[in-house]
Amino acid sequence: QKEVEQNSGPLSVPEGAIASLNCTYSDRVSQSFFWYRQYSGKSPELIMSIYSNGDKEDGRFTAQLNKASQYVSLLIRDSQPSDSATYLCAVWSAGGFKTIFGAGTRLFVKA
């Protein structure tokens, strides 16, 4: 079982719709959770971080964390073509002092 799992996609949504990206992780003691966006040919950049159960909102982005279910998600409201990218879920565990990345979900927003 992979430590951080994401649906590879591609996920295709029309412009203006809500895109929902999901991630599950296996290490129960994981403490910090991140969503990175990576455009084709570019390096990853942080979109959201979340550390406690519940929702965290930043503009059009909402991260949701459920530690009991070992599940973290990213919602993108009013999706724009510029949101088309690969979204990487990352989980940090104090046990290993390292961040584990999922393989990423490709998102296409159709104009």
Next chain:
Amino acid sequence: EAQVTQNPRYLITVTGKKLTVTCSQNMNHEYMSWYRQDPGLGLRQIYYSMNVEVTDKGDVPEGYKVSRKEKRNFPLILESPSPNQTSLYFCASSWGTGDDTQYFGPGTRLTVL
């Protein structure tokens, strides 16, 4: 401008020829890390460093070496590259022990023939 730089950006080499990929950050970050990115596998950590002279293995350290003699620099060394090390490599840095936002360099695309 706060940034992480890597050099070279592109490199084609042959099996067995030693190479070094440099990484430098100007943000006074303590934590630095090297990742490789392969299709379908995502980012996998090669080595990380929590401070000067403190380094440790990540998930895929075989065939790689690192050093951290200065806080700003964290070079990745391939003593004897092999074709299975053909990949896209990213250096990253962050303030703390890694449980913080990581800032990535632009990437180095390495091809080993």
